[in-house]
Structure formats: structure tokens, C-alpha cells
Amino acid sequence: MRHAYPAEAIRAAEAPALAAGEPLMERAAYAVAAAVVAEARRRGLALVGARALVLAGGGNNGGDGLFAAAHLARRGLVVTAALLRERVHPEGLAAARRAGVRLLPVSGDGAQGHTGMPAPGLAPVLAVADDADIWIDAIAGIGLTGGLRGVSGALVAALNERRERSILDPLVVAIDVPSGLESDVGAVPGEAVRADVTVTMIGLKPALLLPPAAARAGRVELVDLGLAEALAARPAPVRRLLGVDVADLWPVPGPADHKYTRGVVGLLAGSDAYPGAAVLASSGALRTGCGMVRYLGPEGAARMVLARHPEVVTAAGRVQAMVLGPGIAVGAPVPESAGRALVDSEVALVVDAGGLDWLPTDPTALAGRRVVLTPHAGELARLLTTRGGDPVERSTIEADPARWAQRATELTGATVLLKGAVTVVAQPGGTVFSQSDGTGWLATAGSGDVLAGILGALLAGSDAPAGELAAAAALVHGRAGVWAARNRRGSEGGPSPVGDPVSATGRGPLDDRDPGAPITASDIAAAVPEVVRGILAH
Numbered sequence: 001m002r003h004a005y006p007a008e009a010i011r012a013a014e015a016p017a018l019a020a021g022e023p024l025m026e027r028a029a030y031a032v033a034a035a036v037v038a039e040a041r042r043r044g045l046a047l048v049g050a051r052a053l054v055l056a057g058g059g060n061n062g063g064d065g066l067f068a069a070a071h072l073a074r075r076g077l078v079v080t081a082a083l084l085r086e087r088v089h090p091e092g093l094a095a096a097r098r099a100g101v102r103l104l105p106v107s108g109d110g111a112q113g114h115t116g117m118p119a120p121g122l123a124p125v126l127a128v129a130d131d132a133d134i135w136i137d138a139i140a141g142i143g144l145t146g147g148l149r150g151v152s153g154a155l156v157a158a159l160n161e162r163r164e165r166s167i168l169d170p171l172v173v174a175i176d177v178p179s180g181l182e183s184d185v186g187a188v189p190g191e192a193v194r195a196d197v198t199v200t201m202i203g204l205k206p207a208l209l210l211p212p213a214a215a216r217a218g219r220v221e222l223v224d225l226g227l228a229e230a231l232a233a234r235p236a237p238v239r240r241l242l243g244v245d246v247a248d249l250w251p252v253p254g255p256a257d258h259k260y261t262r263g264v265v266g267l268l269a270g271s272d273a274y275p276g277a278a279v280l281a282s283s284g285a286l287r288t289g290c291g292m293v294r295y296l297g298p299e300g301a302a303r304m305v306l307a308r309h310p311e312v313v314t315a316a317g318r319v320q321a322m323v324l325g326p327g328i329a330v331g332a333p334v335p336e337s338a339g340r341a342l343v344d345s346e347v348a349l350v351v352d353a354g355g356l357d358w359l360p361t362d363p364t365a366l367a368g369r370r371v372v373l374t375p376h377a378g379e380l381a382r383l384l385t386t387r388g389g390d391p392v393e394r395s396t397i398e399a400d401p402a403r404w405a406q407r408a409t410e411l412t413g414a415t416v417l418l419k420g421a422v423t424v425v426a427q428p429g430g431t432v433f434s435q436s437d438g439t440g441w442l443a444t445a446g447s448g449d450v451l452a453g454i455l456g457a458l459l460a461g462s463d464a465p466a467g468e469l470a471a472a473a474a475l476v477h478g479r480a481g482v483w484a485a486r487n488r489r490g491s492e493g494g495p496s497p498v499g500d501p502v503s504a505t506g507r508g509p510l511d512d513r514d515p516g517a518p519i520t521a522s523d524i525a526a527a528v529p530e531v532v533r534g535i536l537a538h
């Protein structure tokens with residue numbers, strides 16, 4: 001499990017070490033320099049003579065950057081430090097000066113530079129940036145509040161624009177968090193650095209896991225500075241499940257199990273207009289493994305489900321979990337079986353698409369129950385607008401998914417799995433999970449129906465908390481998409497068992513050189529057993 005901590009917890013964890021005189025900044029700077037060297041080597045960059053620009057702000061983040069600048073200068077890099085405040089970390093500045101780092105005071109507003117010389121504005125630092133192989137972002141870390149202001153904001157805007165226009169392709173390494181992000185949240189308040197690598201200190205920060213901020217961080221390297229234990233005692237409000245965590249909560253059947261103890265999933269999915277959702281949700285549930293799938297939707301869709309999956313039962317009966325709504329249009333009346341499941345506190349629920357309208361209006365009605373809503377941003381916008389009173393746009397949700405998912409838990413009393421490139425799971429009063437396991441190939445019609453089936457099977461087969469199971473379902477669904485995109489071999493009928501020697505965890509990363517193949521929602525479901533096996537065999 002990855003844990004992310006708010007700035008307050010990081011500061012509390014480091015305080016005793018700082019009071020005891022532990023050289024935390026020296027350790028941090030050394031780790032940054034080492035990460036820069038390693039990444040430069042990976043890119044085939046000759047270190048001696050390589051040009052690095054350090055953007056140094058006025059706080060301790062800038063101090064980390066100035067000490068790192070000194071390390072790099074001593075290794076033969078040609079280092080310039082742009083000083084973005086009149087006063088920067090004095091010891092860091094002295095170390096940089098001693099090591100031969102070129103110091104470039106920067107000011108956009110004609111203020112005096114720290115050397116007493118008039119600060120020359122942005123043009124000189126941009127000229128250095130244009131020539132540099134490496135940019136190191138040490139403008140601000142956990143101390144930033146609000147969007148980047150003043151010269152720092154203008155500089156980052158100018159640098160981003162240059163990179164966007166592909167004039168430049170420097171290696172960009174951010175210290176602690178890409179500057180411009182507020183480390184506790186996923187929203188991006190304004191201009192922010194786009195890093196290839198972020199070297200973060202002591203513990204992960206929520207901004208490094210949550211969308212959309214996390215996309216600015218690139219690859220994240222955690223350097224605990226020896227404080228992992230001090231931090232572990234504090235609550236981590238944002239988390240990410242890993243394969244091993246999913247293995248721990250996966251319901252593996254034992255010798256005493258029979259189909260009813262393994263769990264029965266009821267499906268109220270699919271309609272005459274969208275019958276395929278019934279098939280895909282069934283496929284998701286069956287491939288995840290459960291004792292039985294009961295399909296309870298309309299007859300036409302039931303025939304299609306049985307044609308594809310003769311193992312599905314269409315008779316009514318007891319279920320441990322019920323999937324309500326995939327492939328059911330907004331405004332459809334509540335079917336009787338759905339109405340019963342909504343008031344039966346013994347039944348766990350997955351509520352998707354048209355089913356979201358069937359929820360009770362009183363958020364306390366679902367208290368103590370395992371209920372997971374699985375909207376995408378558009379569906380969540382609708383739900384928040386009808387429930388909350390004020391209109392909420394899809395784009396507003398996409399700018400801060402975790403916040404709005406949490407808002408939806410307050411309004412409904414349910415756990416909310418908000419789908420997207422990064423899927424977030426919010427629970428009433430609880431931890432937020434952020435799962436980034438998939439690929440853009442998953443954005444295909446019916447993909448969400450498969451996810452609903454996977455989650456239904458997990459809720460039916462396990463007593464684990466709904467939030468964890470929802471995060472696990474997102475992980476398995478994401479990896480199944482990756483596995484399918486990696487192993488697709490053209491023929492119909494799902495991924496071929498013979499393919500690349502990709503790990504069965506489905507984790508072989510897709511990249512620019514091998515972006516994978518297009519997949520269908522059926523392919524995703526078909527890949528689930530391989531992914532589960534890989535996770536369990538770990």
C-alpha cells in the first residue's frame with residue numbers, strides 16, 4: 001500500500017529530528033543529486049559538462065535545491081542557480097557559491113536581487129533554461145499556499161510554454177512536489193511545473209497520488225530521510241492499493257466453500273436499449289470468480305446473457321451483492337427487485353448509471369451498509385447537481401475528482417468510486433483511494449459495465465470494507481486492460497494465451513515504443529483471470 005500524508009503530518013514527523021540536529025536537508029539534497037545523476041545516465045547524458053539550471057525559491061525547498069546544486073557542480077556539471085527571492089536559504093547559498101555554482105538573481109518586478117545588483121528579470125534565466133540539459137525545480141514544496149505568485153508564477157508559465165511548443169526537452173526533476181501544486185490536494189491551483197521525476201522527502205504527499213495534480217509529478221521517488229517510522233504512526237488520508245494488498249483481501253475459495261458461501265451476485269443491468277451491458281457485467285462478475293451470477297433484468301437481455309454465459313441463473317433468489325444500473329437509462333422506473341435490494345441491509349450494492357437515480361434521498365438510509373456508487377465524471381455531475389442543489393459541471397469534477405467524490409459520499413452516505421484515467425474511491429469519513437493501474441485503451445463502451453461486475457463479485461465474496469474492495473476492483477480492471485492491450489492478437493475470442501512473455505500481473509508497462517493494441521470491453525473481462533492469478537501468485 002502506498003500512503004500519502006498531509007504537510008502537517010510531514011512537519012510533525014520531521015520536527016523531533018530537526019530539533020535533534022539531524023542533517024535532513026543534507027540527506028535530501030544528496031538524494032536529489034543522486035536521482036538527477038541516475039536519470040541523466042539513463043538518458044545517455046554525459047555528466048561532465050552537462051548544463052543544469054536550479055530554480056531556487058526562498059524556503060527550505062530552495063535550500064534543498066541549492067545544496068543539490070553544489071553536489072552536482074562538484075561532479076562536473078555546469079550549474080546555474082536562479083534565485084527567485086531576495087533572500088534564499090543562506091547555508092544553501094553559501095554551499096552553492098563555494099562549489100562554483102553560477103548565481104543568477106531573478107526578479108520580474110525590478111526589485112533588488114540579493115547581491116545588491118538590480119535583478120534582471122526573466123530573460124536571462126530563460127536563456128539559461130533554453131541551453132540547459134536539466135532543470136531542477138526547487139521553487140517551493142509543502143510550504144506553498146495558493147497558486148504560484150509573482151516572478152515564480154511567470155517563470156513557470158514561460159518554461160511550460162516553451163516545453164509545450166516542444167522547443168525544449170530537458171530532464172525536469174522536481175524536489176518534494178512540482179512547484180505550483182498544493183501538496184495536500186489533487187487540484188492544480190494555477191501554473192505548475194511538469195516534472196519527469198519527482199524526488200519526494202519523508203513521505204508521499206496527496207498531490208503525488210491524486211488526479212489531476214499527480215500527472216505533473218512524472219515518476220515519483222520517495223526518500224524517507226530515516227523518518228518512515230515516525231510518519232507511519234500518523235493517519236494517511238490518501239492511499240493506493242498495490243497488487244500485494246489485493247492478494248491479501250482476495251476471496252480465494254477453501255475446501256469448506258460451496259457456491260453459496262463464495263457469494264451470489266445479482267445483476268439488474270441491461271435494458272432493451274442497452275442489452276450488451278447485461279452480458280458485460282455478467283462477464284466481469286463471472287471472470288472475477290463468484291459462486292453464482294443471478295441475472296434479474298429483462299427477458300431479451302437475459303437471452304443474450306445465457307447465449308454467452310450458460311452458467312448464469314435467471315431465477316430470483318438470495319444474493320449477497322447486487323449490481324444495479326449498468327445499461328439502464330436515466331429516468332427508468334425502479335424495478336421491484338432493485339427496490340427490495342435497496343432496503344435489505346444484508347445486501348451489498350454496486351450502483352451505476354441509471355441506478356444512481358434510485359438511491360434514497362436520505363443519506364442516513366444507507367448508514368452501515370456496503371454500498372458503492374460507480375459514476376464517471378458526467379454521471380457524478382448529474383448526481384451532485386440533483387442532490388446538492390447547485391449545478392456542478394463535469395469539468396469542475398475533473399479539476400478535483402477526490403474533492404467531489406467526497407462531496408458525493410456526504411450527500412448519499414455511500415462509498416463513491418469515480419471512474420477516470422485515475423480512479424478515486426471516497427468513503428464516508430474515510431480514506432480516499434487513488435488507483436492508477438490502467439491505460440487509455442480502457443476508455444471504450446462497456447468497460448464500466450465490466451468494472452461493475454468485478455466489484456459486485458468482490459462484494460459478494462468478501463466481507464472487507466467496501467472502499468478497499470472498490471479500489472481492488474479498479475486495480476484488477478485497470479490491469480486487465482493493460483494485459484489485454486499487451487497481449488491482443490487479432491483473433492476474436494479474447495486475448496490469446498500465447499503472447500509476449502508479459503508478467504501475468506498485467507503490469508508490463510505500455511509505452512511510446514509499444515503502446516499496445518485496441519481492446520474491447522469483452523477483452524477486459526476475458527483478461528481478469530490472468531490478472532488475478534498473477535496477483536495471487538505474487
Ligand SMILES: NC(=O)C1=CN([C@@H]2O[C@H](COP(=O)(O)OP(=O)(O)OC[C@H]3O[C@@H](n4cnc5c(N)ncnc54)[C@H](O)[C@@H]3O)[C@@H](O)[C@H]2O)[C@@H](O)CC1
Nearest residue numbers: 024028058059060061140141142143144145147148149176
Ligand atoms: N526543514 C527541513 O530541514 C527540511 C525541509 N525540507 C524541504 O523543505 C520544504 C518545506 O520548506 P518550507 O516550509 O520552507 O516551504 P517551501 O520552501 O516549500 O515553500 C516556501 C517558499 O515558497 C514561497 N511561496 C509560498 N507560497 C507561494 C506562492 N503562492 N507563490 C510563490 N511563492 C510562494 C515562500 O515565500 C517561500 O519562499 C519541503 O517541501 C522540503 O523540500 C526537506 O529538505 C526535509 C528537511
Ligand SMILES: Nc1ncnc2c1ncn2[C@@H]1O[C@H](COP(=O)(O)OP(=O)(O)O)[C@@H](O)[C@H]1O
Nearest residue numbers: 419420421438439440442443445446447448449
Ligand atoms: N484514459 C483512461 N485511462 C485509463 N482508464 C480509463 C481512461 N478513461 C476511462 N478509463 C476507465 O474506463 C472505464 C470507462 O467506464 P465508463 O465511463 O462507465 O464507460 P461505459 O459506460 O461505456 O462502460 C472506467 O473504468 C474508467 O476508469
Ligand SMILES: [K+]
Nearest residue numbers: 140175177179
Ligand atoms: K519543488
